[in-house]
Amino acid sequence: MAHPTPIHAPLTVAAVQAAPAFLDLEAGIDQSIALIAQAAQGGARLIAFPETWLPGYPFWTWIGTPAWAIMRGFVSRYAAQSLCYDSAAADRLRAAAREHKMYVVMGLSERDGATLYIGQWIIGPDGIDIARRRKLKPTHVERTVFGEGDGSDLAVHDLAIGRLGALCCWEHLQPLSKYAMYAQNEQIHVAAWPSFSIYDPFAHALGAEVNNAASRIYAVEGGCFVIAPCAVVSPQMIALLCDTDDKHQLLHAGGGHAVIYGPDGAPLCAPLAPDQEGLLFAELDFDAISVAKSVADPAGHYARPDVTRLLLNPRRARPVEYFSLPIERPGDDSAHIETTAINPAGIA
Structure with missing residues (x-):
């Protein structure tokens, strides 16, 4: 089991x-850079962004048919505006993290080839990538847009600011995935959410009360700090997405309910109004983790591995694995063997 990095000074986060x-990647990069600068001015060393912040959450999957989404151009436009890590747009974010010496946990629609993934990208204050994780299982209709992650995406990273991990949205309702994170002695957790404005008020499970409770219980169960960014649905998004009365009943403006919790589940900052935009700041005192885990450490002294245990496969799952075959030279009775790599794409 990994041991947490000793932390002495309090850490300010946003x-x-x-x-x-x-649906505008370049404008989203501009907006993100401005928020990173604002967080730095507020003394933060880490900033966390909502789920699929770039280029926004595909709410059309919840309010219309797949055919309607295609005909309206949402499908092709979303793919075109999703982020590739090897792009100039991505380099702009790396440069902003480096300029402001900021840890950035970015929520994005990641484009890899022709497939999209719900991604969380962790960039270090030197502008170097720390992790590029994918949501393990897109939720319900999200599966019409996004591919799946794998066990390598359930990872906690040992950094100078502490042991940092991240999950998206209803991954916080998956007990085994949460336990895999707890077992890595996570200290700071980013719980990214898209907005709590869909199907309101008749789908209580999709609302702020239930899902902020999921973030809160994660803090208590894991004995860690939880930073839970949450996006706002703007009137402009409503105008673009809701072209009929029934769609207006399914999606509403607002829905922002960002929070930051301590390891005891206490909120560490005052909330903003659901339609208000801004940054929430909190100072994390890591002594609170020691106090919380002295009472209940779910993968430590409070565990019963003789009764229940988790099996975790942390390997990256690839559609194609390239390997070498032995080849016999013609006419060589000595069965001399040489190997040749089958790797037409030149992948290392």
Whole structure:
């Protein structure tokens, strides 16, 4: 089991509650850079962004048919505006993290080839990538847009600011995935959410009360700090997405409910109004983790591995694995063997 890095000084962090530059990647990068600068001015060393902040959450999956989404151009436009890690747009974010010496946990629609993934990208204060995780299982209709992650995405990273991990949205309702994170002695957790404005008020499970409770119980169960950024649905997004009365009944403006919790589940900052945009700041005192885990450490002294245990496969799952075959030279009775790599794509 990994041991947490000793932390002595309190850490200031920031959570984003704002409306994205919907379906406009370059404008979203501009907005993100401005928020990173604002967080740095507020003394933060880490900033966390909502789920699929770039280029916004595909709410059309919840309010219309797949055919309607295609005909309206949402499908092709979303793919075109999703982020590739090897792009100039991504380099702009790396440069902003480096300029402001900021840890950035970015929520994004990641484009890899022709497939999209719900991603969380952790960039270090030197502008170097720390991790690029994918949501393990997109939720319900999200599966019409996004591919799946794998066990390598359930990872906690040992950094100078502490042991940092991240999950998206209803991954916080998956007990085994949460336990895999707890077992890695997570100290700071980013719980990214898209907005709590869909199907309100008749789908209570999708609302702020239930899902902020999921973030809160994660803090208590894991004995860690939880930074839970949450996006806002803007009136402009409503105008673009809701072209009929029934769609207006399914999606509403607002829905921002960003929070930051301590290891005892206490909120560490005052909330913003659901339609208000801005940053939430909190100072994390790591002594609170020691106090919380002295009472209940779910993968430590409070565990019963003789009764229940978790099996975790942390390997990256690839559609194609390249390997070498032995080849016999013609006419060589000595069965001399040489190997050749089958790797037409040149992948290392």
